[in-house]
Amino acid sequence: MDSDVSDWWSTSIIDMEPGKINLRGHPVQDLIGNVTFPQMIWLMTRGELPSDEQARLFECALVSAVDHGPQAPSIATARMAVTCGLGLNGAMASAVNMLDDVHGGAGEQAVELYGWAYDAVKNHVPIERAVADAVERWRTERSKFIPGFGHRFHKPEDPRAPRLLSLVDQAVKDGIVDGDYASIGRLVQKHLNEEKGRPVPMNIDGATAIIYAELGFAGPLARGLFCLSRSVGILSHAWEQMNQGGRNKGPTPPHYFWTYTGPKNP
Template structure:
């Protein structure tokens, strides 16, 4: 029988955490001496995902995104977390997991959807019809307005929504959006994804005939994309932020429980109706 601590024929390289009897290393740093007490959690999360230590301006934008997505009140993710805790108070991990599993196309997933959408447009920018602006004008509002008009028209013709456009509550403007634009500009992190998203906000009424707000989840996706974070992980960062919010929901549920009232409000008001069978196909 082989010794699990002895030499192995193969190896599993990692630049992340590794342990010996004396030390723990993380990202090439001594965890206890160099990281603990010296690196904030937001900075560390960015560093873990990119394996490069972020600049202070990148950290500020990244942490602003985490703050923007942490908690939105009694959303389905928060309610299911509280209800799961009501059902299984011995399983905090189950309650948190239940809430995170609800991070999909309507809640939290918009961050990923918008970031990917903008990224795909920018990747194919040379193929957009009717745009012959010189390269030096790529930062200009007129250029991005032209790109945005083309994109919104294409989405409308396809009968598809523009990710990040519209909000069910903040119909007159999501307060997170201009603030994140402002922070990104202050820190020199306002890149093409944010520029295109901002332009969509300016020009979409010309195509849609009405003005919709640029929502916070969408602007977060644009900001994360401008930080060059992996597209495949954008929803992961939204879930990272929401984990903190769900812990807050559980902490409040313990002190001031409402989950049982939510449960009873449904259970005591159910109304029996006749079965509505699905069509039977032969």
């Protein structure tokens, strides 16, 4: 009977009893003060500690996506939730729940797209053909939108992507990552540019997906990591709104009205 209870949940993450907390086999008191928060995220999700160099590149991706302003649905939701009386926990929960396929999911999707091309290259398909096939497959099986490329707001390019790519390039030179996914990501952009006859620059999701893939994170974790990163901005905006005050503020000022498309009065 005891084993029925103790085995109901099984985990390799935490071993705990009175006076003892081991996380992935490491006593928590040995981790405190000796590992950074990015290293801790890696340990908890991957089961091992990264090298310092891996952790620094990982941290760059986390830092890059913390916020994108009140026009981002998740941030707007956090601020609106506060004006409706929710506390920080409720505001954060409401906002994180906005991070799904359309808003917040492109990083995971880009990792998957890159992975299709990567697997084809490993099976001796020329890399440019592998990329073109992956893009066409995405359009056939998933969506006409190629995740990680183009931006409705940042023209001509997302300022975060070139910086992240330069850090990946340095990590390749330093032998921290192989650079395979960076090559694939750049070729996706080249392929889209040639298709459209105009620049279709990589955005934050495409760039962070390269880092997460280079570091060996699974696609679904890329979405979870984006949620962790964006939670910093969500918390900041919710706290700011809480201090600014305001009651029941909707997404637009009250003198703006929606367009009614229903039946007219007889």
